Amino acid sequence: MKNDKPDDETLLAHLLGPSGNLRAPTIRKGKTLLVGFSEEAYKELIK
Secondary structure (H helix, E strand, O other), X not given: OOOOOOOHXXXXXXXXXXXXXXXXXXXXXXXXXXXXXXXXXXXXXXX
């Protein structure tokens, strides 16, 4: 997704479930959007 950025509609289709809630834990820091949970990735992002 870095090189071929999706439009808002495509991004939302991947992030939101049928109920309109997020499918997985999601965190945004600066330009980075982390979807899902990985303890290692969270530690790296929050440094």
